Amino acid sequence: MTSKLSLSNGPRYGPFGGAYVPETLVPAVRELEAAYEEACQDAEFHRELTHLLRTYAGRPTPLTPAHRLTEALGGARIYLKREDLAHTGAHKINNALGQALLAKRMGKRRIVAETGAGQHGVATATVCALLGLECVIYMGTVDMARQRLNVFRMRLLGAEVRGVDAGSRTLKDAINEAIRDWVTNVRTTHYLLGSALGPHPYPRMVRDFQRVIGDEVRAQLQEAEGRLPDLLIACVGGGSNAIGLFFPFIQDEQVALVGVEAGGEGIETGRHAARFADPRRGRLGVLHGTQTYVLQDTDGQIALTHSISAGLDYAAVGPEHAWLREIGRAQYTYATDEEALHAFQRLSELEGIIPALESAHAVAEAMKRAPKMAPDRLIVVNISGRGDKDMPTVARALGEHLEEV
Amino acid sequence: MISIEATFNRLRAQGRAALMPFITMGFPRRESAFELVPALVEGGADLIELGVPFSDPVADGATIQAASQRALQNGMSLALCLQQAAELRSRGVQVPFVLMGYYNPIFQMGESTFARCAAEAGIQGVIVPDLPPEEADSLQAALRAHGLHLIFLLAPTSDGTRVKLVTHRASGFIYLVSLTGVTGPRDRLPPDLEQFVARVRRATSLPLAVGFGIARPEHAAHVARIADGVIVGSALLKAIDRGDDPVAAARQFVADLRAGIEAARAARPGEAPQGVDNL
Secondary structure (H helix, E strand, O other): OOHHHOOOOOOEEOOEEOOOOOHHHHHHHHHHHHHHHHHHOOHHHHHHHHHHHHHOOOOOOOEEEOHHHHHHHOOOEEEEEEHHHOHHHEOHHHHHHHHHHHHHHOOOOEEEEEEOOOHHHHHHHHHHHHHOOEEEEEEEHHHHHHOHHHHHHHHHOOOEEEEEOOOOOOHHHHHHHHHHHHHHHOOOEEEOOOOOOOOOOHHHHHHHHHOHHHHHHHHHHHHHHOOOOOEEEEEOOOOHHHHHHHHHHOOOOOOEEEEEEEEEOOHHHOOOEOOOOOOOOEEEEEEOOEEEEEEEOOOOOEOOOOOOOHHHOOOEOOHHHHHHHHOOOEEEEEEEHHHHHHHHHHHHHHHOOOEOHHHHHHHHHHHHHHHHOOOOOEEEEEEOEEOHHHHHHHHHHOOOOOOOO | OOOHHHHHHHHHHHOOOEEEEEEEOOOOOOOOHHHHHHHHHHHOOOOEEEEOOOOOOOOOOHHHHHHHHHHHHOOOOHHHHHHHHHHHHHOOOOOOEEEEOOHHHHHHHOHHHHHHHHHHOOEEEEEOOOOOHHHOHHHHHHHHHOOOEEEOEEOOOOOHHHHHHHHHHOOOOEEEEOOOOOOOOOOOOOOOHHHHHHHHHOOOOOOEEEEOOOOOHHHHHHHHHHOOEEEEOHHHHHHHHHOOOHHHHHHHHHHHHHHHHHHHHHHOOOOOOOOOOOO
């Protein structure tokens, strides 16, 4: 078992991962890999990143004891990791800062990125404004309609938002278009991928930039409780907030790790984004440069997905999650739209914290597990982002109509 | 059925570059290949690329994306592509077939099943745009076991190390991506194309076919003077989609390209278009 838990830096995580990219991009991913290796060895790079995380992104984010939620559930004690309090309102800023600094090192002054919920797009537009980089964000037109506020934020930050009107018009298609832009402008452009996905070295690099979440949790819980947590819960779209929380604990086998996928309208309806929970359509495949679990039909065409949260609405999962599941180190489950909505409301009412709909999936799982655990057990739930962006969606789901923003 | 090697050898002897049109299978209608492929041959195609539609074609521009989406709506799949190729063979089409498709559908079918079925369907080469040589060991071995070529690509961004890697592993021919970008017609070809072809030419004697961006007979003529093969996809699909009679449009479009290529030969009488000397 211990040998299985040896940590990988890619390109493979067990059988998963790799770099399935067109030849035009191979030199670019190689260059990125080399630049990242070099940056990892450079104390100045770490110093600059840490400085920005503290003075600009607002790190460390708090670890908040959720007293009333804990009381209401009557079981294990729950802590919330407050990525919602990071600048721009989600964990995405951690990775955006890291990659943008790297792009500058590589002499690339133009950034392209994809976005689903808009959080990664906003984080990218923000760091590009901070560092004076040109920024183009690709976003599916369906997502643009349900996240109008974030589209406006990105434009206000000086980014060009390009709508993608192909395929399902969501995150998957935004990634396709960002890759096409990168292929075309590869010599001057860095693709700032937002999740622990894509060709090597992205899954490793994004994980490394997000592990600050888990590192902080470890230190904060040590200070508050003098021990490790028993259970970590995070939502999993591509899986960057989850791998960031999990990674520093992988070798502590007494800490259980649970990732929560988007169950949408229920697995049996086919309208969901749960790659691991649907054995009929969630199978090993290759999408956007990496080999992992992918929702697809029998011919290998990528399936359309659904989730109430745009950030989880994606057909593939990060390769390291596929590996953690394969070796039994992490468990993966799902929450439906309805469960996420319920958790969204409960956390708002009980703790005065409005989570992103994505993060509400993790809260829903904590609400299922905490009552079954002893009161001396500790759960940490990652609140990966705040819910302001989701107000129109939630209002609509609750039968109310907000004025157009 | 004629082999890829025999085709390039014959054309080399004639001093002419090969014309290799690309169509998306299942476009514009599910059974269109049965009319289009014979028309391409009549128009003067030397090899034909059969494109397998994929839901997320990251290396393709708007034209092939749209054609792929329509083909999928028409019910096209990898298995059906292979069935239609087999049917075309049984109807007597002799030119080499090169299948072009993204990796995931092949991976789902299983590499060895795919290789066997492709061989049975009369496919002679396979191009997988999202499978660089680093990830291609097992597919190349599976295809080789059935006598098929895995056709590798090189791009203007490929440095000397990658040119060496690909030329050492390649067989059949090498697909040179003319530009840094996705497929789709362009007004003009990149100015450094000739240098790029020459750079690869110094490393291999395999035929070099150039694709991406080639739209007009004069483009075809230019490429025919510097390389061994001319690949045209998006511009052909546009021609097919434009006219009332897709089959006649395809035949005429290919015939015009072929005339461009013939003109390139006429322009350099007695001189092979692919040698190092004339670069």
